[in-house]
Amino acid sequence: MPARLAAVAALLLPPAAAAAPPNVVLVFADDLGYGDLGCYGAKDIKTPNLDRLANEGVRFTDFHASQPVCSASRASLLTGCYANRVGIHGALGPGARHGIHADETTLAEVCKSKGYATGMVGKWHLGHHPQFLPTRHGFDSYLGLPYSNDMWPNHPEAKKGTYPPLPLFDGEKVVNADVTAADQAKLTRQYTERAVKFVAENKARPFFLYVAHAMPHVPLFAGDAFKGKSKAGLFGDVIQEIDWSVGEILKALDEHKLADNTLVVFTSDNGPWLSYGDHAGSAGPLREGKGTVWEGGVRVPFLARLPGTIPAGAGCREPAMAIDVLPTVAKLVGAEPPKRPIDGKDIGPLLRAEPGAACPHEAYFHYFAQGELQAVRSGKWKLILPHTYRTMQGQEPGKGGTPGRYRQVKVEAAELYDLDADVGEAKNVAADHPEVVKRLLGLAEKARADLGDALTKRTGSGVREPGRLPPE
Numbered sequence: 001m002p003a004r005l006a007a008v009a010a011l012l013l014p015p016a017a018a019a020a021p022p023n024v025v026l027v028f029a030d031d032l033g034y035g036d037l038g039c040y041g042a043k044d045i046k047t048p049n050l051d052r053l054a055n056e057g058v059r060f061t062d063f064h065a066s067q068p069v070c071s072a073s074r075a076s077l078l079t080g081c082y083a084n085r086v087g088i089h090g091a092l093g094p095g096a097r098h099g100i101h102a103d104e105t106t107l108a109e110v111c112k113s114k115g116y117a118t119g120m121v122g123k124w125h126l127g128h129h130p131q132f133l134p135t136r137h138g139f140d141s142y143l144g145l146p147y148s149n150d151m152w153p154n155h156p157e158a159k160k161g162t163y164p165p166l167p168l169f170d171g172e173k174v175v176n177a178d179v180t181a182a183d184q185a186k187l188t189r190q191y192t193e194r195a196v197k198f199v200a201e202n203k204a205r206p207f208f209l210y211v212a213h214a215m216p217h218v219p220l221f222a223g224d225a226f227k228g229k230s231k232a233g234l235f236g237d238v239i240q241e242i243d244w245s246v247g248e249i250l251k252a253l254d255e256h257k258l259a260d261n262t263l264v265v266f267t268s269d270n271g272p273w274l275s276y277g278d279h280a281g282s283a284g285p286l287r288e289g290k291g292t293v294w295e296g297g298v299r300v301p302f303l304a305r306l307p308g309t310i311p312a313g314a315g316c317r318e319p320a321m322a323i324d325v326l327p328t329v330a331k332l333v334g335a336e337p338p339k340r341p342i343d344g345k346d347i348g349p350l351l352r353a354e355p356g357a358a359c360p361h362e363a364y365f366h367y368f369a370q371g372e373l374q375a376v377r378s379g380k381w382k383l384i385l386p387h388t389y390r391t392m393q394g395q396e397p398g399k400g401g402t403p404g405r406y407r408q409v410k411v412e413a414a415e416l417y418d419l420d421a422d423v424g425e426a427k428n429v430a431a432d433h434p435e436v437v438k439r440l441l442g443l444a445e446k447a448r449a450d451l452g453d454a455l456t457k458r459t460g461s462g463v464r465e466p467g468r469l470p471p472e
């Protein structure tokens, strides 16, 4: 075609016709620490498939869960909001009578607005009553446990009678009313098979697949093919099975020729549950773990691959948080952002490793427990606010699935850490930088006015109610 004609034809063709909208696969591990993957320094756990993802995409080294606990973390990932904004705190148990509100917009609904097929396998944890289930919040299909796998009568730590039998859902139907230990050992494989099937069934249209593994949350279970295979005990076996699972999904994308047009993301909901000792993961060089806002509780692996868009082998050292995933995906798939205000921002420039790309937030806020603002992060600075946290320092470690006992530690006055120089948060430099402390305290005040703070007894003007069952 002559050049002029080609130019005219290019003008007439709508740009959307040039490329199909990208698929999105989001894999979420549970209680996997910053140091638990080969590509993040693990020596005794082999994760070739996740390492491949890092080599073919971008690896973030300063990515955070918004809260160091399951339900709150998931609420942020799926709504783009701080969890306390949408009224979800802590970890919802089988007795919970609330869940995600019908008026919140989930990542699945964002994708659905653009005609995506949406599927989920794994742990939901945003309410187990029918109106809160994934199928009522944007997912066409669902297979998984409604909450954590330790909320289970057979968990050695569950006092007899504390928990009802643990159900497995397919859609809105309970297909296994009493999950056994043998069933738990099959979960990772079962989720993987369903995920691979979903990819095959939806290969001809854009799709969003959310794979939220039950593992490596305790009680740990590995499939027969993985037991005893790692050099890091049962915990390592479990991670190697998750790595296998990621490999199966990557293989399915390759087989259906979808790899070049699929964003694959892997991350974790919070850091390692350290009281479980040899059944817990590792936060690598970071301080503390799950249930604390020290880096070990909130900094997690984050890998993303989208060939042709994300440069292979890129690294990102800028701070980012799970609240940013929803707006980033919305932008990528060309969807409108949710109608209700959200907290996250598009981190597409960071994913694409654009020159000069920077964190789009002045600050991130680390809430924990029932709406306690415990830390503020701005650039390289992190201010730990006065609060009480748990530690295993000096305690007898857990073993073989039985946890040790945490001890409580009180932070009496605000502490400041320079995370560029001191990622392990070992040296409080508040006295050397009073102007930085003052600025971060000012940011904390703004957050309290909007999102509240139980530590200073503040009610936020911007917090919303979760969905609730009518009173009994």
Ligand code: MG
Binding pocket: 030, 031, 069, 070, 217, 269, 270
């Ligand atoms: Mg968790």
